Each structure stands twice: as structure tokens, then as C-alpha cells.
Amino acid sequence: MGTPMHRGSSSDAIEDGEITQSIAEHKGCGKSSRGGGVRCGSPAGHSDLPAETWEKVKKHPCYSEEAHHHYARMHVAVAPACNIQCNYCNRKYDCANESRPGVVSERLTPEQAARKVMAVASTIPQMTVLGIAGPGDPLANPEKTFKTFELVHKLAPDLKLCLSTNGLALPDHIDTIAKLNVEHVTITINMINPEIGAKIYPWIFYNHKRYTGVQAAKILTERQLQGLEMLTRRGILCKINSVMIPEINDRHLVEVSKAVKSRGAFLHNIMPLISSPKYGTVFGVKGQRSPTALELKALQDSCEGELHMMRHCRQCRADAIGLLGEDRSAEFTTEKLATSDIKYDVESRNAYQAKVEDDRAKAAAKHADLVELAVSLGDTKVLVAVATKGSGLINEHFGHAKEFQVYELSSGGAKFIGHRRVDLYCQGGYAEEGKLETIIRAINDCHAVFIAKIGGCPRAELVKAGVEPVDQYAYEPIDKSTIAWFKTYLDRVTSGAIKHVERGDAAIRQGALIFAA
Amino acid sequence: MPFKIIAAQCTSCSACEPECPNVAIAEKGGTFMIDPKKCTECVGHFDEPQCVAVCPVDNTCVLDTSLARYQAGS
Numbered sequence: 001m002g003t004p005m006h007r008g009s010s011s012d013a014i015e016d017g018e019i020t021q022s023i024a025e026h027k028g029c030g031k032s033s034r035g036g037g038v039r040c041g042s043p044a045g046h047s048d049l050p051a052e053t054w055e056k057v058k059k060h061p062c063y064s065e066e067a068h069h070h071y072a073r074m075h076v077a078v079a080p081a082c083n084i085q086c087n088y089c090n091r092k093y094d095c096a097n098e099s100r101p102g103v104v105s106e107r108l109t110p111e112q113a114a115r116k117v118m119a120v121a122s123t124i125p126q127m128t129v130l131g132i133a134g135p136g137d138p139l140a141n142p143e144k145t146f147k148t149f150e151l152v153h154k155l156a157p158d159l160k161l162c163l164s165t166n167g168l169a170l171p172d173h174i175d176t177i178a179k180l181n182v183e184h185v186t187i188t189i190n191m192i193n194p195e196i197g198a199k200i201y202p203w204i205f206y207n208h209k210r211y212t213g214v215q216a217a218k219i220l221t222e223r224q225l226q227g228l229e230m231l232t233r234r235g236i237l238c239k240i241n242s243v244m245i246p247e248i249n250d251r252h253l254v255e256v257s258k259a260v261k262s263r264g265a266f267l268h269n270i271m272p273l274i275s276s277p278k279y280g281t282v283f284g285v286k287g288q289r290s291p292t293a294l295e296l297k298a299l300q301d302s303c304e305g306e307l308h309m310m311r312h313c314r315q316c317r318a319d320a321i322g323l324l325g326e327d328r329s330a331e332f333t334t335e336k337l338a339t340s341d342i343k344y345d346v347e348s349r350n351a352y353q354a355k356v357e358d359d360r361a362k363a364a365a366k367h368a369d370l371v372e373l374a375v376s377l378g379d380t381k382v383l384v385a386v387a388t389k390g391s392g393l394i395n396e397h398f399g400h401a402k403e404f405q406v407y408e409l410s411s412g413g414a415k416f417i418g419h420r421r422v423d424l425y426c427q428g429g430y431a432e433e434g435k436l437e438t439i440i441r442a443i444n445d446c447h448a449v450f451i452a453k454i455g456g457c458p459r460a461e462l463v464k465a466g467v468e469p470v471d472q473y474a475y476e477p478i479d480k481s482t483i484a485w486f487k488t489y490l491d492r493v494t495s496g497a498i499k500h501v502e503r504g505d506a507a508i509r510q511g512a513l514i515f516a517a
Numbered sequence: 518m519p520f521k522i523i524a525a526q527c528t529s530c531s532a533c534e535p536e537c538p539n540v541a542i543a544e545k546g547g548t549f550m551i552d553p554k555k556c557t558e559c560v561g562h563f564d565e566p567q568c569v570a571v572c573p574v575d576n577t578c579v580l581d582t583s584l585a586r587y588q589a590g591s
Contacts (some may be wrong), residue, residue, distance in 0.1 A: 081532035085573060107529075136530055208536070208563045210570035 076113035082136035087282035112149035125352035129164035134318035170227025232264025270308035293506035518555035521581035
């Protein structure tokens with residue numbers, strides 16, 4: 001097998017492809033026994049994780065914020081059927097410009113999917129994870145899902161297998177999931193209180209019967225939590241996805257975080273509701289609003305004490321391919337694959353990934369300098385936006401940025417708290433002059449924006465809006481530069497040159513990030 | 518009286534196909550159809566028609582009254 005050797009005994013069992021999975025107690029970074037101060041999502045976070053957990057997440061872009069700068073994932077849309085109905089979902093739409101979870105452009109048979117995986121893994125050597133996330137529920141299509149995993153594991157045993165489910169059918173499939181070496185399972189859990197669940201799920205289909213209302217939600221939550229416990233007992237890493245729906249489950253998600261932590265969940269991903277009448281979802285049609293950036297951050301912050309937060313989710317489609325910030329699915333349509341010659345080259349993949357690991361080690365070494373920088377900066381916290389193409393550098397022009405990464409600066413350093421989309425894709429015709437307004441709305445809660453370069457006009461507009469454009473750290477590392485700027489900011493406040501004022505809220509752009517091919 | 522699938526509303530999600538106890542549902546060229554000769558409305562198998570219960574789009578699996586024997590006077 002092409003993967004590096006693991007030291008942990010349970011990892012070895014998985015490596016060897018044995019059916020016997022480790023039943024050692026899962027040691028997620030959220031475990032209270034490990035004490036506080038653990039930061040899965042941070043660049044230095046891995047030092048706080050048990051070695052075997054780090055081995056599992058270090059090449060999974062969704063389970064490690066740091067890994068998402070280096071490694072890519074792909075989803076194959078082999079699972080069209082679903083067994084529940086969610087008020088935020090409508091899978092009837094299928095437009096290339098439509099970009100929400102649950103939407104795909106083409107459905108694949110397991111054989112087509114395996115062929116596609118080979119083609120993508122050969123073209124994108126940093127593709128390390130194969131996920132099945134729909135467009136329905138993978139476990140409502142167990143034969144197609146597991147057949148795909150079997151085929152892929154045979155052809156490319158170095159790929160990590162990953163699954164995302166609503167959890168209703170989960171307890172019935174634990175043995176198969178373990179047997180097929182699926183190391184990562186995401187469960188979407190939006191509530192643990194059936195009264196709240198009844199407002200989110202109109203019905204479920206369970207044991208040949210359609211259940212509605214509180215009864216449906218009660219069955220669903222019991223099955224989800226039972227499935228979660230069964231997985232973590234087997235040492236399978238579980239991420240919990242929750243959709244934040246203002247006035248319905250927003251405050252309740254703190255309870256959800258506690259409940260899933262106590263059952264061994266590894267990571268919690270709270271995502272903003274995507275809602276608009278044009279999507280034709282129940283929530284969209286009813287005018288249910290999405291949360292603002294400030295509301296989302298406040299909820300994530302209040303859950304962070306319970307469990308580690310994933311803040312780099314791009315809410316991708318069930319057929320997404322590439323790094324999380326990009327989507328290359330249009331390069332790999334069945335039509336294009338039919339004519340291409342596919343050679344799966346493990347050697348070149350390994351060579352590429354070895355180089356990535358080398359770069360990561362160097363970046364981690366640089367990070368060590370930071371600790372020194374980030375001392376005694378007081379209690380002030382500010383948010384800043386950064387235009388980056390990746391690699392942890394400020395290396396994107398203001399006008400070219402399709403998204404900004406947002407960092408919270410404090411005496412603790414620069415902490416990544418999310419990203420803001422500013423691309424104008426599929427937004428129903430914003431004029432060019434509206435673009436700047438859109439960007440300012442998206443980063444309105446930030447005190448500064450770091451860019452490699454910026455034109456005179458947007459610079460003036462940003463200053464007018466109270467967001468300081470900073471280009472003197474072009475092509476420099478994000479963490480070091482933002483903290484250096486923060487020090488000068490505080491100096492200016494202390495000397496009275498400027499006054500520190502709180503910023504307002506920002507808007508979250510709807511839909512997942514995709515690029516026109 | 519058998520059920521039929523309103524093709525224009527069907528999302529081809531395939532959820533109904535494995536649920537049918539009579540194996541009456543099949544895909545043809547991307548659309549799903551119910552074989553009226555095989556459909557029993559799930560009587561004798563389940564309390565409710567399975568295709569109706571699992572279908573994500575309301576009123577897409579409906580009773581087919583167009584067959585001659587269900588027409589008035591026939």
C-alpha cells in the first residue's frame with residue numbers, strides 16, 4: 001500500500017485492510033480528558049492531537065484546516081436517493097451555475113465513479129480523499145455507495161474514504177463502514193430536541209413508513225446519536241455538520257455540540273443556512289433568513305469550548321473536485337473521461353505528497369517565531385480580511401480575489417475564523433460598479449484588508465468604509481504580517497493617532513464556491 | 518388501481534425503485550416508470566404505498582386513473 005507507515009496500532013490494523021477495526025477508545029481533540037487548549041484547526045494544532053488521530057486527519061482537507069491548503073478531495077455523486085426531507089434542501093434544480101450541497105450535474109454508477117476517481121487522482125496528485133456525500137444520502141443508497149468504495153479501494157488503496165450522511169440509516173451499516181476502512185464519517189445533526197426537529201424535517205422514511213412531525217424528528221435524533229456512538233467506539237473519526245437556522249436552532253446548537261462531544265465526535269462544523277426563494281426550498285420560499293457573519297461567528301465561538309470548530313467549510317456540491325476553495329469538476333465529466341487514457345501513478349502521487357509534507361514542515365518551523373511576536377498585545381481583538389491564493393501567503397490582488405480569509409487578531413495570535421465569498425457568480429447580474437460594494441459588505445466587520453496589490457479607486461472606497469487596505473506585506477506570510485500590523489495598529493491607538501472603534505456586521509454570500517470552467 | 522409516476526416532476530432520484538415490493542419500478546432512459554401490471558398499491562405488503570411514502574416530490578407518484586377499466590362507463 002502506498003501510504004506511509006503508521007505508528008499507532010489501530011492505524012496499522014486499518015492499513016493492513018483487516019476487518020478487525022480498533023475498538024480502542026477514540027481520542028478526539030475535543031475529549032475533556034485531554035484538557036483545554038487544544039486547537040485542531042490551527043496551524044500548530046497537530047502537536048496537540050494524539051499521533052494516530054493526526055495521521056488520520058493530516059491529509060484530509062475537511063478534518064484539518066491546515067491540511068486544506070495542501071490537499072484536495074473529490075466527491076462522486078453515486079447516491080441520488082434520500083430517506084428524509086429537509087426544509088433547506090431542494091434537489092430538483094440542476095444547473096451548472098447552481099451551487100449548493102445536494103446539487104450535482106451528473107450521476108454516476110459505481111463503475112463510472114471508480115473510473116473518474118482514477119482520472120482525478122492521476123491528474124491531481126494532492127487529491128487524497130474520496131467522499132460520497134449524495135446528492136441524496138449515501139446510506140439510503142447503500143449498495144451503490146459501498147460498491148464504489150470497494151472498487152476504489154481495490155484500484156487506489158492509498159485514498160482515504162469518507163462518507164457524509166443524515167444518520168437515519170447509520171446504525172444499520174456500522175459493520176460495513178468499518179470493514180471497508182472508511183475512516184471519516186460526517187453526520188448532519190441539526191437538533192437533539194424533536195420539537196425543534198419538527199420545524200426542520202417535514203418527514204422521514206423509516207422501516208417502510210413515512211413519519212412526520214415530532215415523531216419523525218424523535219426517530220431521527222435517536223438514530224443519529226446511536227450511530228455516532230457506535231462509530232466513535234470503533235475509532236472512526238466523526239465530524240458533525242449543523243446548519244445554523246436563525247430563530248429555529250441557532251441557540252440550540254450549543255446543546256447539540258455538548259451532546260455530540262459526549263459521544264466522541266471529533267469536530268463540529270456549523271454552517272450558515274443557504275436560503276433564497278429562487279432555490280425553491282421550503283425555508284427559501286417562506287422567507288427564512290440566513291445568519292449574518294457576526295451571528296455565525298458568535299455561535300461558533302460559544303460552541304468552541306465544547307468541541308473543535310471547522311471554520312473553513314465551503315459548503316460544496318456533492319460532485320465537487322479539488323482544493324476546498326476551488327472546484328474542478330467540469331474538467332472531469334463522463335464525456336471527457338470516455339476519450340482519455342487513465343494511468344494511475346502511485347509513484348508520482350507519493351513524490352508530490354512528500355514535497356507537500358516538506359513544505360508543511362518548513363511552514364511549521366516559521367510559525368514557531370510567532371509566539372514571540374504575539375505577546376502582551378492587551379485584550380483588544382480585531383478581524384482582518386486577507387486575499388490569498390494559498391500557501392499561507394498574502395499573494396492575491398484585491399480585484400482578483402474570489403474570497404477573503406478572515407482572521408481574528410489578539411494577544412493569542414492570528415486565528416483563522418472563516419472565509420467570505422465575494423465572487424459574483426450566479427448572483428443574478430451585479431453590475432461591475434456593484435462589485436466593490438459587495439466586497440465591502442462581505443468584509444464590513446474587518447478593520448483591515450491585506451492584499452498583494454490594490455488600485456487607487458478601491459483603496460479610497462475602502463478607507464471611506466473604515467476598512468484599512470494594507471499592501472506593504474505583499475507575498476509575506478499571513479500570520480506574521482497580520483500580527484506585525486496589529487502591533488502597529490495598537491501603537492497608533494495608544495499614541496492617539498487613531499481611535500479604536502468596533503466594526504459592524506457583514507453579509508454571508510449564498511452558495512458554495514465554484515469557478516466557471 | 519396502479520400508481521404512475523408523473524415524469525415531469527420526477528427528479529430521477531431512484532429512491533422508489535428498491536422500495537417497491539413488486540419490483541414494478543424501473544428506469545428507462547433516465548426516467549422511472551411503474552409497470553401497471555405489477556403494481557398492487559403495496560396491498561398485502563405494507564400499510565402505505567412505498568413509492569408515495571419515499572418520493573421527495575409530493576403528488577408525483579399518483580393513482581393512474583387513465584386506464585380504460587377505470588374510466589366512467591367502461
